[in-house]
Amino acid sequence: MTPWISKQLNSAVKERFPGAITVAEESTAFPGITAPVRYGGLGFDFKWNMGFMHDTLEYCSKDPVYKVYEHHKLILPMEYSFSERFILAYSHDEVVYGKGSMLGKIWTGPPSGRSTTAGTASPG
Numbered sequence: 001m002t003p004w005i006s007k008q009l010n011s012a013v014k015e016r017f018p019g020a021i022t023v024a025e026e027s028t029a030f031p032g033i034t035a036p037v038r039y040g041g042l043g044f045d046f047k048w049n050m051g052f053m054h055d056t057l058e059y060c061s062k063d064p065v066y067k068v069y070e071h072h073k074l075i076l077p078m079e080y081s082f083s084e085r086f087i088l089a090y091s092h093d094e095v096v097y098g099k100g101s102m103l104g105k106i107w108t109g110p111p112s113g114r115s116t117t118a119g120t121a122s123p124g
Contacts, residue, residue: 003042010043021045023087034085049086052077057090057102 006024013020024033024044035041055073062070095102 006042006044007037011037014043023048025050027051031083045085046087047084049077049088050091052086052088053090 010022013022022044023046024042025048026033027050032039032041033047034044037043055077059067059070059073090102
Protein backbone atom coordinates (compact mmCIF):
# COMPACT_ATOMS: atom_id res chain seq x y z
CA MET A 1 0.00 0.00 0.00
CA THR A 2 1.44 3.37 -0.95
CA PRO A 3 1.76 6.15 1.63
CA TRP A 4 -0.86 8.23 -0.18
CA ILE A 5 -3.41 5.39 -0.08
CA SER A 6 -2.66 4.73 3.59
CA LYS A 7 -3.18 8.38 4.46
CA GLN A 8 -6.45 8.55 2.55
CA LEU A 9 -7.72 5.29 4.02
CA ASN A 10 -6.91 6.23 7.60
CA SER A 11 -8.39 9.71 7.20
CA ALA A 12 -11.60 8.24 5.79
CA VAL A 13 -11.86 5.61 8.52
CA LYS A 14 -11.42 8.25 11.25
CA GLU A 15 -14.06 10.48 9.67
CA ARG A 16 -16.67 7.82 8.94
CA PHE A 17 -16.10 5.51 11.91
CA PRO A 18 -15.08 7.47 15.02
CA GLY A 19 -13.48 5.15 17.53
CA ALA A 20 -12.29 2.65 14.91
CA ILE A 21 -8.71 1.48 15.23
CA THR A 22 -6.32 0.84 12.36
CA VAL A 23 -3.18 -1.29 12.71
CA ALA A 24 -0.26 -1.46 10.31
CA GLU A 25 1.57 -4.76 9.84
CA GLU A 26 4.90 -3.17 9.08
CA SER A 27 8.36 -4.67 9.26
CA THR A 28 10.39 -1.75 7.96
CA ALA A 29 11.83 1.24 9.76
CA PHE A 30 9.64 3.62 7.71
CA PRO A 31 9.04 6.55 10.11
CA GLY A 32 5.68 8.03 10.98
CA ILE A 33 3.45 4.97 10.59
CA THR A 34 1.42 6.00 13.66
CA ALA A 35 1.87 9.75 13.38
CA PRO A 36 -1.30 11.68 12.47
CA VAL A 37 -1.79 12.48 8.79
CA ARG A 38 -1.88 16.21 9.59
CA TYR A 39 1.73 15.87 10.83
CA GLY A 40 2.92 13.95 7.78
CA GLY A 41 2.37 10.46 9.17
CA LEU A 42 0.33 7.63 7.72
CA GLY A 43 -2.33 7.91 10.42
CA PHE A 44 -2.44 4.34 11.71
CA ASP A 45 -3.35 4.02 15.39
CA PHE A 46 -0.86 1.25 16.04
CA LYS A 47 2.02 -0.58 14.39
CA TRP A 48 2.41 -4.31 14.93
CA ASN A 49 5.98 -5.00 16.05
CA MET A 50 6.58 -8.22 14.15
CA GLY A 51 10.09 -8.78 15.49
CA PHE A 52 8.85 -8.82 19.09
CA MET A 53 7.07 -12.15 18.68
CA HIS A 54 9.99 -13.91 17.04
CA ASP A 55 12.60 -12.59 19.46
CA THR A 56 10.50 -13.25 22.56
CA LEU A 57 9.64 -16.80 21.56
CA GLU A 58 13.25 -17.53 20.71
CA TYR A 59 14.41 -16.11 24.04
CA CYS A 60 11.84 -18.13 26.00
CA SER A 61 12.80 -21.34 24.25
CA LYS A 62 16.42 -21.11 25.44
CA ASP A 63 17.72 -23.11 28.36
CA PRO A 64 17.95 -20.80 31.41
CA VAL A 65 21.71 -21.30 31.52
CA TYR A 66 22.04 -19.68 28.10
CA LYS A 67 19.46 -16.89 28.48
CA VAL A 68 22.10 -14.54 29.82
CA TYR A 69 23.52 -14.47 26.28
CA GLU A 70 20.12 -13.68 24.78
CA HIS A 71 18.98 -10.69 26.89
CA HIS A 72 19.73 -8.33 24.01
CA LYS A 73 16.73 -9.75 22.15
CA LEU A 74 14.46 -8.31 24.83
CA ILE A 75 16.42 -5.14 25.50
CA LEU A 76 17.09 -3.91 21.94
CA PRO A 77 13.41 -3.17 21.15
CA MET A 78 13.33 -0.73 24.07
CA GLU A 79 15.63 1.54 22.08
CA TYR A 80 12.91 2.27 19.55
CA SER A 81 9.74 1.45 21.51
CA PHE A 82 8.77 5.11 21.87
CA SER A 83 9.22 5.97 18.17
CA GLU A 84 5.78 4.58 17.25
CA ARG A 85 2.69 3.28 19.01
CA PHE A 86 3.35 -0.46 18.94
CA ILE A 87 1.16 -3.48 19.52
CA LEU A 88 3.13 -6.45 20.78
CA ALA A 89 1.18 -9.46 19.60
CA TYR A 90 1.67 -13.11 18.80
CA SER A 91 0.58 -14.31 15.39
CA HIS A 92 -1.15 -17.47 14.28
CA ASP A 93 1.67 -17.74 11.75
CA GLU A 94 3.85 -19.18 14.52
CA VAL A 95 1.71 -22.30 14.89
CA VAL A 96 0.53 -23.13 11.37
CA TYR A 97 2.04 -25.66 9.02
CA GLY A 98 3.48 -27.93 11.71
CA LYS A 99 5.47 -25.30 13.58
CA GLY A 100 4.20 -26.59 16.93
CA SER A 101 2.07 -25.08 19.66
CA MET A 102 2.73 -21.77 21.40
CA LEU A 103 3.02 -23.60 24.71
CA GLY A 104 5.63 -25.88 23.20
CA LYS A 105 7.60 -22.86 22.00
CA ILE A 106 7.53 -21.08 25.35
CA TRP A 107 7.69 -23.92 27.87
CA THR A 108 10.89 -25.78 27.25
CA GLY A 109 13.34 -27.62 29.42
CA PRO A 110 12.82 -28.67 33.02
CA PRO A 111 9.93 -27.09 34.98
CA SER A 112 12.34 -24.83 36.87
CA GLY A 113 13.54 -23.31 33.60
CA ARG A 114 10.19 -22.68 31.98
CA SER A 115 9.41 -19.21 30.79
CA THR A 116 6.10 -17.55 30.24
CA THR A 117 5.12 -14.31 28.62
CA ALA A 118 1.84 -12.71 29.56
CA GLY A 119 0.51 -9.20 29.67
CA THR A 120 3.32 -7.74 27.59
CA ALA A 121 2.63 -4.22 26.36
CA SER A 122 4.55 -1.49 24.63
CA PRO A 123 5.20 1.60 26.74
CA GLY A 124 4.74 3.77 23.65
